[in-house]
Structure formats: C-alpha cells, structure tokens
Amino acid sequence: MKWQQIPLGALQTNCYIVENSDRSCLIVDPGSEGKKLIQMLNNRKIKPLAILLTHAHFDHIGAVDEVRDFYKIPVYLHKQEEKWLGDASLNGSQYFMIQESISVNPADHIIKNEGQMNLGGFEFTIFHTPGHSPGSVSYYFEKAGFVLSGDALFQSSIGRTDLPGGNETQLLKSIHDKLLVLPEETYVLSGHGPVTTIGEEMDSNPFLNGF
Template identity: 70%
Template sequence: MNWEQIPLGPLQTNCYILSNENKSCLIVDPGEEGKKLVNHLQQRKLKPQAIILTHAHFDHIGAVDHLREHYKLPVYIHEKEANWLMDPVLNGSQFFMLGNSIKAKPAEHVFVKEDKMTIGDFTFEVFETPGHSPGSVSFYFEKEGVVVAGDALFQGSIGRTDLPGGNHNQLISSIHNKLLVLPEETLVLPGHGPTTTVVEEMDSNPFLNGF
C-alpha cells in the first residue's frame, strides 16, 4: 500500500490517500479543497473506493460532499458523530469559520464498534480512540505497519480536548491502550503535522511521559 499526505485548508489538516498497485484508493479526512483533491486523483489515475473519516470536526469534512458526488463514494464515520456531519454547531464550523458553516450529507455507513473491515481492496482495523472527540477512531493497517490516528496523537503532542465532547483523561487512555500497544515501528499518520512512529512517541512525547 502507498500513502500520500496532503495538507488542506487554513488549518493544514492532513488528508491521506491510501492506494495500491491496482490504482484503487481510500480517501481519509478530505478536509477542504475538493477540486484540488479531484485534480490530484485524476492526475494519478486513482480510483477512489470510499471516504473514511477519523472524526467529524469541520476541518476534516469540508470536501466530503464534493468528492462523494464526483466519484459516487460511500462515506464511513463513527455513529457517535454521524449527526455532526449535518450540524455546524457540533462539527465546530459555526464557531471557527466566521459564518462559513460546513455541512455534509449523512454518511452511508457508520462504525458502531471496533472491528476488522474490508472496503474494496483494503482491509484494516477500526480502533475507537475517543478523547479529542467522542467518536474519534483510528485506522490500523497491520500488514503495512501503518495507523491513521486522526487528531488523537501527533508528533510530540496530542489532540486538544477543550472542544465539546473532549476528555483529556479519555484521550490519554485511548493513546496508551490502543496506539502505543502497536508494534514500535508502526508508522503513525496524524491529522496535522509530520508523521511519527509509535516508538518515537513512547520515548519522547512529553504529554505521554510526564516530562
């Protein structure tokens, strides 16, 4: 599996394009700039199979409908945030976007529990990693040694927990019990900033080590 990190929008939210040798791909967290993403996919001759969302904050969902309608894609999100897609208050855009509220149509599928999933050519595990938001999830591709962590874990930092539904203790628990237990060499693809690894965060993340 190949992956590309594409920072989008004013918050430079990382969208990930996960693809294989057949040119099939999954789109993770298309936060904004839908036309840019479509052009990129067309240039690469990639064939999207689904949009999967780590959570439903506005900066992760802004281009969902543009891509969904262009490619006729299903969207997946955790059930605890399914209604956030349609609600600018819940997804935060009403407060942070200065009147430019973001809404998306309802998701075609919801994650209701941790599970192993296959979408098209891709098989991965869904981990519930709440704390940044109630329905935050991470996607673990065991064979490839990659976890897409959304806004749970960053290089040298963790997701903010002062937004509605955030819980600091819950986030720390999610990171320790779901992410840091993965093989140390696992590559962590975060929602913002550069990539990292499990071992790097175990050794040096000040939010996880009491520094």
C-alpha cells in the same frame, strides 16, 4: 500498498490517500479544497473506493460532499458523530471565523464496532479512540505498518480536548490502550503535522510521560 499525505485548507489538515497495487484508493479526511484533491487523483489515474473519516470536525469534512458526489463513493463515520456532519455547533465550524459554517450530508455507512474491515481489497482494523471527540477512530493497516490516528496523537503532542465531547483523561486512555500497544516501528499518520512513529512518541512525547 502506499500512502500519500496531502495538507488541505487553512488549518493544513492532513488528508491521506491510501493506494493499492491495482490503483484503487481510500480517501481519509478530505477536509477542504475538493477540486484540488479531485484533480490530483484524476491526474494520477487512481480510483477512489470510499471516504473514511477519523472524526467529524469541520476541518476534516469540508470537502466530503464534493468528493463523494464526484466519485459516487460512500462515506464511513463512527456512530457517536452521526449527527455532527450537518450540525455546525457539533462539528465546530460555527466557533471559527476562518470560514463559513460547514454542513455535510449524512454518512453512508455508520461504524458501530471496532474490529477488522475489508473494503475493496483493503484490509485494516478500526480502533475507537475517543477523547479528542467522542466518535474519533483510528485505522490500522497492520501489513503496511501504519495507523491513521486522526487528531488523537501527533508528533510530540496530542489532540485538543476543549471542543464539544472532548475529554483529556479519555484521550490519554485511548492513546495508551489502542495506539501505544502497536509495534514501535508503526508509522503514525496524524491529522496535522508530520508523520511520526509509535516508538518515537513513547520515547519523547511530553504528554505521554506518565505511561
């Protein structure tokens, strides 16, 4: 199994392609530039099976409908943000002047619980990691040694908590209880910025000095 980071849109939100040996893949957070993403996938001749959303902020969902409709694949989103896709006041797009308000069709599958998931041969664990937003989740691929943390944990930083439903205390608890307990060599694939590791963030992240 391998992964590829693809920054998309004005905020350079990281979309990730997680690919299996049979050339099937999962798309995580297609935030913008749907045509570019589709062309890249088609050029590589890999087959998307689903779209996983770490959360429903506008810069992570902007290309969802375009990619979903092209490949006829389902979208997965946590239940606490089920209504956010179609609501610009919740997904945050109405507060930013860089683009028009974003409205996306409802998710096909609602994530209600944490735990193991097997999707087309991809095995991973879903962690509920709220704080940046109430329905934020992280996807942990234990065998491959990486976690997709969305906007919970970044290199030397953590997610902002000043948008609807944000809570800094809750975010720090999520990071401590769900992410920092992973093996230190685990790669952290964040929603923005470079890849880091759990160990690096435990050692040097100034926001986590209390842990």
